[in-house]
Amino acid sequence: xxxxxxxxxxxxxxxxxxxxxxxxxxxxxxxxxxxxxxxxxxxxxxxxxxxxxxxxxxxxxxxxxxxxxxxxxxxxxxxxxxxxxxxxxxxxxxxxxxxxxxxxxxxxxxx
Amino acid sequence: xxxxxxxxxxxxxxxxxxxxxxxxxxxxxxxxxxxxxxxxxxxxxxxxxxxxxxxxxxxxxxxxxxxxxxxxxxxxxxxxxxxxxxxxxxxxxxxxxxxxxxxxxxxxxxx
Numbered sequence: 001x002x003x004x005x006x007x008x009x010x011x012x013x014x015x016x017x018x019x020x021x022x023x024x025x026x027x028x029x030x031x032x033x034x035x036x037x038x039x040x041x042x043x044x045x046x047x048x049x050x051x052x053x054x055x056x057x058x059x060x061x062x063x064x065x066x067x068x069x070x071x072x073x074x075x076x077x078x079x080x081x082x083x084x085x086x087x088x089x090x091x092x093x094x095x096x097x098x099x100x101x102x103x104x105x106x107x108x109x110x111x
Numbered sequence: 112x113x114x115x116x117x118x119x120x121x122x123x124x125x126x127x128x129x130x131x132x133x134x135x136x137x138x139x140x141x142x143x144x145x146x147x148x149x150x151x152x153x154x155x156x157x158x159x160x161x162x163x164x165x166x167x168x169x170x171x172x173x174x175x176x177x178x179x180x181x182x183x184x185x186x187x188x189x190x191x192x193x194x195x196x197x198x199x200x201x202x203x204x205x206x207x208x209x210x211x212x213x214x215x216x217x218x219x220x221x222x
Contacts, residue, residue: 013160015176017128017213034220046220049124053214065126065213067178100211102128102176103164109145109157 011044012076013106016066019098026064029095033066036088042075043068061098069106076103122155123187124217127177130209137175140206144177147199153186154179172209180217187214 020026030048037046048066051059070076079085131137141159148157159177162170181187190196 013158013176014164015126015128015178017126017211034218038220043221045222047124047217048220049213049215049217051213051215053125054212058210058212060211062211062213065124065215067124067126067217099169100128100171100173101165101169102160102162102173104160104162104176106158106160107145109149109159110154111156 010072011106011108012070012073013102013104014068014070014076014079015102015104016068017062017100018064018066018096019062020064020095021097024095026095029092030064032088032091036084037068040079040082040084042070042079042082044071044075045069062100073105121183122217122219123181123184124213124215125179125181125187125190126213126215127179128173128211129175129177129207130173131175131206132208135206137206140203141175143199143202147195148179151190151193151195153181153190153193155182155186156180173211184216 020029034046034048037043046066046068048064050064051062053059068079070079131140144159145157148154157177157179159175161175162173164170179190181190
């Protein structure tokens with residue numbers, strides 16, 4: 001059962017976790033990110049949030065999660081090399097103190 | 112626009128990133144996890160995957176991502192304290208070399 005759904009669903013996930021540098025205008029930056037991603041049709045779904053959860057040792061200094069899904073690896077690659085993404089990265093990257101990225105074909109257990 | 116959807120949707124995300132210890136039977140463990148989570152009604156959606164993505168410095172040694180969503184913080188709390196979860200943690204925790212957890216009410220930009 002575990003493997004059925006991944007094979008059936010296809011899809012590709014791009015999950016990014018970030019700690020921003022002190023002094024960064026995070027709200028402004030996430031608004032820009034939302035605008036950039038909303039304008040790229042290859043992105044199937046996008047959600048993000050700021051951790052309000054558990055103990056520090058479990059979040060390891062990270063504060064924000066950005067979760068994007070794509071219909072497949074090709075769409076993800078198209079997003080990665082999209083001019084608007086490349087352009088926005090010039091703003092985003094310098095604001096980041098630490099970043100963790102996992103890219104994977106998801107196994108959907110409960111949809 | 113950014114804030115509209117979170118307020119409208121409610122919901123709560125539990126995002127977990129793991130690096131397992133060497134020698135751990137990861138497939139067996141994830142099968143147990145899938146079974147445990149499938150049996151807890153408070154979990155609204157669950158997907159997971161193994162990173163096949165980018166460069167090592169972006170994944171920082173982590174390999175697996177697990178994303179659970181809930182209708183709200185109450186359901187998440189019920190999951191956290193569910194006996195099956197507590198019981199499974201006794202198997203899972205010793206297998207983990209490094210873990211990162213972010214818990215957040217999501218802003219859904221694209222559903």
